[in-house]
Amino acid sequence: MAETINVMLAGPRGKMGTEALKMIETTDHFNLVGCIDRKYNGKTIKDLEGLPSLDALIYTDPEEAFERLNADVFIDLTNPETGFKHTKIALHNHIRPVIGTSGFSEEQLDELKQLSQTQQTGIVIAPNFAIGAVLMMRFSQMAAKHFPNVEIIEKHHDEKLDAPSGTAVKTAQLIKEVRESKKQGHPDEHETLDGARGATVDGMHIHSVRLPGFIAQQEVIFGQSGQTLTIQHNSTDRQSFMSGVKFAVEEVMKTDQFVYGLENLME
Numbered sequence: 001m002a003e004t005i006n007v008m009l010a011g012p013r014g015k016m017g018t019e020a021l022k023m024i025e026t027t028d029h030f031n032l033v034g035c036i037d038r039k040y041n042g043k044t045i046k047d048l049e050g051l052p053s054l055d056a057l058i059y060t061d062p063e064e065a066f067e068r069l070n071a072d073v074f075i076d077l078t079n080p081e082t083g084f085k086h087t088k089i090a091l092h093n094h095i096r097p098v099i100g101t102s103g104f105s106e107e108q109l110d111e112l113k114q115l116s117q118t119q120q121t122g123i124v125i126a127p128n129f130a131i132g133a134v135l136m137m138r139f140s141q142m143a144a145k146h147f148p149n150v151e152i153i154e155k156h157h158d159e160k161l162d163a164p165s166g167t168a169v170k171t172a173q174l175i176k177e178v179r180e181s182k183k184q185g186h187p188d189e190h191e192t193l194d195g196a197r198g199a200t201v202d203g204m205h206i207h208s209v210r211l212p213g214f215i216a217q218q219e220v221i222f223g224q225s226g227q228t229l230t231i232q233h234n235s236t237d238r239q240s241f242m243s244g245v246k247f248a249v250e251e252v253m254k255t256d257q258f259v260y261g262l263e264n265l266m267e
């Protein structure tokens with residue numbers, strides 16, 4: 001039988017947090033020891049309407065939560081500012097973070113890498129937990145070796161706080177690893193309306209759509225003379241992310257490294 005992993009979670013009332021609670025509840029070897037929320041200090045998860053019947057205590061003070069809870073793994077599904085703060089406290093307390101929260105800057109990722117190394121504590125940061133999205137990123141990296149002209153369109157629900165999405169940024173970084181840096185489009189192109197060409201990473205353009213009706217979708221479009229290739233992934237519900245969260249919790253227990261992207265654990 002698999003050894004029990006004691007888990008704490010930040011963001012239990014959120015769209016992802018509520019799915020993660022269900023996943024933890026139905027995973028025999030995961031034990032929820034407590035949660036961090038910005039409300040409901042001292043209540044338990046089962047006291048809150050619509051959440052699973054779990055006894056885990058809610059803390060609004062993250063320092064207190066990390067100090068008191070005997071957790072192996074900390075899952076963060078909040079927002080960039082909160083998630084960054086939590087992740088640093090988790091590493092300081094040698095509790096392995098599994099971070100789904102998106103929107104960290106490159107500098108913040110570097111700082112967490114350094115801290116994970118000095119604390120010798122493993123961490124998994126996953127821009128996207130859906131296996132199909134991880135494959136979409138890998139296939140895009142493969143295609144970019146042959147099609148260096150590429151643009152990314154990501155589409156999300158309109159409650160999303162960060163743009164571009166963590167997945168789009170990670171996709172661009174994976175492509176950057178395999179293609180020569182190039183500025184795309186006409187050398188003399190200019191925007192008559194600011195933002196018309198989207199954001200750029202190493203010359204690649206990223207366009208962010210925010211509309212009700214979407215959960216998460218990304219198209220990576222490659223073009224060259226006479227042909228285009230589109231690689232697309234859709235998440236049609238948030239359960240699509242949960243097997244990846246479960247996998248990351250299990251894998252982070254086996255490493256003392258900084259891991260950015262589930263593809264690094266999947267070979």
Ligand SMILES: NC(=O)C1=CN([C@@H]2O[C@H](COP(=O)(O)OP(=O)(O)OC[C@H]3O[C@@H](n4cnc5c(N)ncnc54)[C@H](OP(=O)(O)O)[C@@H]3O)[C@@H](O)[C@H]2O)C=CC1
Nearest residue numbers: 011013014015016037038077078082100101102127128129
């Ligand atoms: N890696 C992946 O595969 C995926 C990542 N994500 C990312 O996960 C994160 C959460 O997404 P989602 O669930 O949609 O967002 P939600 O807004 O639905 O949930 C965020 C939760 O965090 C809570 N929160 C806000 N501030 C604090 C705080 N200071 N302390 C504790 N909790 C706080 C919010 O509470 P309140 O409602 O009171 O503000 C809310 O319950 C986002 O960064 C998103 O981009 C999302 C999907 C997949």
Ligand SMILES: O=C(O)C1=N[C@H](C(=O)O)C[C@H](O)C1
Nearest residue numbers: 102127128160165166167216
């Ligand atoms: O906020 C979301 O919903 C999602 N965020 C992640 C991202 O920024 O890439 C993952 C997925 O796209 C859903």
